[in-house]
Amino acid sequence: MATTEKQKSDVMLKYLRPQKSFPSVWCPGCGNGIVMGAFIRAVDKLGYTNDEVAMVSGIGCTSRMPVYLDFNSLHTAHGRALAFATGVKFAEPKMKVVVITGDGDALAIGGNHFIHACRRNIDITCILINNHTYGMTGGQGSPTTPADALSTTTPYGNVEKHFDPCDLAKSAGATYVARGTVYHYPQLEKIITAALEHKGFSLVEVIANCHTYYGRLNRKGDAPAMLEQFKENSITTGKAKNMEASELEGKFVIGKIHEDAVKSEFCDEYQKLVEVQKGK
Amino acid sequence: MANKQKKLLQGNGACVEGAIYAGMTVYAGYPITPSTEIAEGCARELPKLGGRFIQMEDEIASIAAIIGASVTGRKVLTGTSGPGYSLMSELFGYAYMTETPIVVVNVQRGGPSTGLPTKVGQADTMQARWGTHGDYNAIAIAPSTVGECLTETIRAFNLAERFRTPVTVLLDEVMGHMREIIELPEKGDHEVFDRVKPTVPPEEFEAFAMTDNLVSPMPSYGEGYRYNVTGLTHDVKGFSTNRTDETIQKLDKLFNKIEHFTDEIFKSRVELVEDADVVFISYGTVSRAALQAMQIARKAGAKVGSIQLYTIWPFDYEMIKRATKNCHTVVVAEMNMGQICHEIQKVLDPSKKLETVQRYDGEIITPMELLEKLEEVL
Numbered sequence: 001m002a003t004t005e006k007q008k009s010d011v012m013l014k015y016l017r018p019q020k021s022f023p024s025v026w027c028p029g030c031g032n033g034i035v036m037g038a039f040i041r042a043v044d045k046l047g048y049t050n051d052e053v054a055m056v057s058g059i060g061c062t063s064r065m066p067v068y069l070d071f072n073s074l075h076t077a078h079g080r081a082l083a084f085a086t087g088v089k090f091a092e093p094k095m096k097v098v099v100i101t102g103d104g105d106a107l108a109i110g111g112n113h114f115i116h117a118c119r120r121n122i123d124i125t126c127i128l129i130n131n132h133t134y135g136m137t138g139g140q141g142s143p144t145t146p147a148d149a150l151s152t153t154t155p156y157g158n159v160e161k162h163f164d165p166c167d168l169a170k171s172a173g174a175t176y177v178a179r180g181t182v183y184h185y186p187q188l189e190k191i192i193t194a195a196l197e198h199k200g201f202s203l204v205e206v207i208a209n210c211h212t213y214y215g216r217l218n219r220k221g222d223a224p225a226m227l228e229q230f231k232e233n234s235i236t237t238g239k240a241k242n243m244e245a246s247e248l249e250g251k252f253v254i255g256k257i258h259e260d261a262v263k264s265e266f267c268d269e270y271q272k273l274v275e276v277q278k279g280k
Numbered sequence: 281m282a283n284k285q286k287k288l289l290q291g292n293g294a295c296v297e298g299a300i301y302a303g304m305t306v307y308a309g310y311p312i313t314p315s316t317e318i319a320e321g322c323a324r325e326l327p328k329l330g331g332r333f334i335q336m337e338d339e340i341a342s343i344a345a346i347i348g349a350s351v352t353g354r355k356v357l358t359g360t361s362g363p364g365y366s367l368m369s370e371l372f373g374y375a376y377m378t379e380t381p382i383v384v385v386n387v388q389r390g391g392p393s394t395g396l397p398t399k400v401g402q403a404d405t406m407q408a409r410w411g412t413h414g415d416y417n418a419i420a421i422a423p424s425t426v427g428e429c430l431t432e433t434i435r436a437f438n439l440a441e442r443f444r445t446p447v448t449v450l451l452d453e454v455m456g457h458m459r460e461i462i463e464l465p466e467k468g469d470h471e472v473f474d475r476v477k478p479t480v481p482p483e484e485f486e487a488f489a490m491t492d493n494l495v496s497p498m499p500s501y502g503e504g505y506r507y508n509v510t511g512l513t514h515d516v517k518g519f520s521t522n523r524t525d526e527t528i529q530k531l532d533k534l535f536n537k538i539e540h541f542t543d544e545i546f547k548s549r550v551e552l553v554e555d556a557d558v559v560f561i562s563y564g565t566v567s568r569a570a571l572q573a574m575q576i577a578r579k580a581g582a583k584v585g586s587i588q589l590y591t592i593w594p595f596d597y598e599m600i601k602r603a604t605k606n607c608h609t610v611v612v613a614e615m616n617m618g619q620i621c622h623e624i625q626k627v628l629d630p631s632k633k634l635e636t637v638q639r640y641d642g643e644i645i646t647p648m649e650l651l652e653k654l655e656e657v658l
Binding site: 017019020050051052054056066067070071072073074075076077080083084085086087088089090091092094095112113116270273274277278279280 | 330334347374503504512520
């Protein structure tokens with residue numbers, strides 16, 4: 001039986017904060033709402049209770065998400081979400097700890113915490129919404145702003161190189177890494193679900209539109225136009241395998257990029273140590 | 281009564297014992313001289329007690345991790361020194377704003393910058409009051425013996441839990457590394473305060489509700505209350521606000537929950553000031569020299585008294601006024617270029633002389649130096 005509109009909205013109401021007034025701080029057409037929808041449905045599918053989820057964020061447009069959701073929400077300081085989340089998870093390993101972050105928050109000011117959370121393989125799911133810019137402060141260049149792209153701090157084109165968050169996470173030791181876009185909604189819901197189910201550090205990078213700044217400055221059009229571009233410029237991991245690096249230039253490789261089901265998880269390892277040392 | 285267990289401990293080790301006595305179960309930290317023994321002690325002891333130790337990637341991550349652990353209901357600690365304390369400054373304000381109890385031990389060394397990593401200093405005294413940005417109030421305490429490192433750390437936890445606020449324990453390199461034999465307390469010897477939990481059902485719960493003593497009950501994550509924690513200025517439910525009335529209410533609550541209870545927080549040791557011509561004012565390691573100098577001077581017939589500050593912040597200006605009423609000179613001794621002496625100056629009667637003994641060369645102030653100053657001023 002097909003899901004009715006009523007059932008769909010019931011799922012949303014179960015996880016949205018009734019006392020928090022909407023609309024959100026996000027611009028009309030922002031990709032963040034699509035990611036929030038996918039995350040809610042993934043949590044619902046997995047049957048997590050509101051009480052067992054801790055949602056941690058830093059500063060930025062994306063980081064406002066936990067405030068709208070009826071979980072244990074921790075809206076922290078710029079770049080530090082993963083460090084706070086590490087404390088939550090380490091102290092209370094039975095909690096499902098999710099970090100929602102952006103490219104500036106996670107990879108610039110929070111870059112150190114990002115690689116170390118990956119290295120520890122602590123059981124945290126990190127959803128990194130990559131819109132290639134600092135939206136909240138008005139469109140400055142970020143660690144994922146492509147070469148030559150315009151931003152308010154690269155008014156003559158970006159001369160810096162950019163990070164690939166998925167490569168970085170994989171190299172640093174994350175054990176589940178996937179990329180989606182806000183255009184490819186069904187896949188996004190699927191990879192967020194898989195990331196939540198994965199034991200260990202999981203990264204989901206979501207390519208999203210900031211048509212207000214990045215899109216406008218780089219003449220990429222409005223929100224629907226940018227979603228169309230994500231559709232046209234995405235290549236599945238399966239297809240990408242047989243392609244040259246030069247062919248993948250400027251494309252988004254989407255799907256599961258890396259998974260390691262063998263490597264042990266940090267809190268589990270510490271618990272084993274505690275069991276041995278306890279009472280000594 | 282059976283003899284209590286005695287132990288030869290460093291000040292840093294006594295902090296660990298005190299924290300464990302107070303119920304600390306999570307430590308996150310980053311190695312830095314001269315505080316590292318605190319981290320090492322926690323790494324060794326916590327697993328045996330079912331607790332958790334984690335070495336983070338830097339001091340910012342360390343304070344972030346203990347704040348995260350604290351909202352799950354744990355008592356938490358980190359230890360550091362000047363450079364690390366500077367890095368923690370921003371999130372110190374976050375703990376204050378979100379009313380999250382944490383304890384930070386700052387084992388002070390010579391500064392500024394990398395300074396004198398293995399030498400002593402007390403130059404973070406004002407930083408403990410004014411380190412983070414914005415208007416705020418602070419609690420900082422300073423022990424002067426290894427035994428007090430243990431008991432004052434317990435007090436730091438009690439204050440953090442009681443007032444839902446970050447608390448700094450100011451040690452210095454000499455205090456952290458000095459060894460003394462101390463009696464280990466048994467259960468019941470010292471009061472241990474745990475944060476107050478909400479009693480109302482979740483639907484009636486307001487995370488930052490105004491209460492008689494301005495401290496709101498604090499649930500742990502996972503207990504069904506699901507409140508919002510944010511560093512943004514927020515309303516009683518924890519949601520951000522730009523409203524002027526709510527901003528004033530929040531900032532006043534944060535400030536006054538400490539300010540109005542200065543009597544409860546403030547602790548000092550005031551000796552022989554009634555008939556004293558000269559009164560020493562000191563804290564931390566320097567108080568050892570001040571007390572000794574006072575005793576030597578008294579034996580020689582000089583009328584000397586001493587005020588030792590165990591609580592530095594909030595500062596009890598009224599107590600200083602009272603205790604310096606009868607003297608003609610106050611000698612403020614501290615291992616910096618002059619920090620607490622300015623607080624004394626604010627309240628000291630203009631008819632009285634304010635003298636200072638200051639060292640900022642990485643060495644301690646000795647009783648002899650204080651006696652020399654006495655000869656000058658008596």
